[in-house]
Amino acid sequence: MERGGTVVADAQGRLSIQNTRGLLASKGEVNPDLTLKDPKKFSIVGVFHTHPYDRSEESYNGVSFSGGDLAYLILNRHTIMLVQSGPRCLHSFVRLDRLHMLITLS
Numbered sequence: 001m002e003r004g005g006t007v008v009a010d011a012q013g014r015l016s017i018q019n020t021r022g023l024l025a026s027k028g029e030v031n032p033d034l035t036l037k038d039p040k041k042f043s044i045v046g047v048f049h050t051h052p053y054d055r056s057e058e059s060y061n062g063v064s065f066s067g068g069d070l071a072y073l074i075l076n077r078h079t080i081m082l083v084q085s086g087p088r089c090l091h092s093f094v095r096l097d098r099l100h101m102l103i104t105l106s
């Protein structure tokens with residue numbers, strides 16, 4: 001089962017996560033829920049999800065972004081996207097044209 005959530009920042013730039021259940025989660029997909037819990041306090045920075053591959057799927061680790069992941073990122077114009085695949089492999093995608101937002105907030 002893929003898991004995921006939304007990465008948000010408060011006015012001071014502190015990052016946290018919301019909506020860890022997503023709108024839909026299945027074996028091969030998680031659909032992020034971009035509804036902010038408190039839109040006056042938080043803004044969306046990006047999303048994260050896992051790429052779990054169980055024994056029936058060869059137990060792969062280190063699986064990076066799919067084509068669908070990147071299409072989602074481009075369409076939603078998030079600043080960051082993270083994918084955890086296995087215990088030691090975290091992939092990140094950062095839009096450099098929006099990186100100033102994170103630096104300014106931090």
Ligand SMILES: [Zn+2]
Nearest residue numbers: 051065066069
């Ligand atoms: Zn993915």
